[in-house]
Amino acid sequence: MTDAVGPWLIVGLGNPGQEYAANRHNVGFMVADLLAERMRSKFKAHKARAQVVEGRIGAPGPSNRRVIVAKPMSFMNLSGGPVTALRDFYKVPVERIVAVHDELDIDYGALRLKLGGGDNGHNGLKSMTKSLGPDYHRVRFGIGRPPGRMQVADFVLKDFSSAERKELDYFVDRAADAVESLVVDGLERAQSTYNS
Secondary structure, X not given: OOOOOOOEEEEEOOXXXXXXXOEHHHHHHHHHHHHHHHOOOOOEEEOOOEEEEXXXXXXXXXXXXXXXXXXXXXXXXXXXXXXXXXXXXXXXOHHXXXXXXXXXXXXXXXXXXXXXXXXXXXXHHHHHHHHHOOOOEEEEEEOOOOOOOOOXXXXXXXXXXXXXXXXXXXXXXXXXXXXXXXXXXXXXXXXXXXEO
């Protein structure tokens, strides 16, 4: 089980603190938590102002991959600092970094995987791109658009609705599957399975 090419860094984006835990903006943290659970590991504080879990995903053998799953403990709009510090500490090239984040322009629960691109007004991505450049992978988790005239900032910092919560575990599970597929099978195969 060798990783000739080194580890992947999977970053769940969110805001630290119990008051944000169930917000739409924190779905990246939810996916990171599930990945850690699947690796039977607990998050530990890292000097890079992040919580990290190190482990492996994929079946034993050549497809097994070493990963670092991280939750930046800065606020969302400052995510780039901790991610850059983790990249430097673990020596991860930018094309092996995966950001898992909420996405307004996709229907609730739908996923889109891609490499590179803009930030679409997402402050976490904006901060990461400023620090790393745009060429990292994204697993975009659809949260849909705010209803009526609700401001975007209010919408993303609200908890999922009770109707949405009925399916949230399923969608988070599917997003974690998509992250694993991206790392193990590569972007194209993961896209063909998960880009809804």
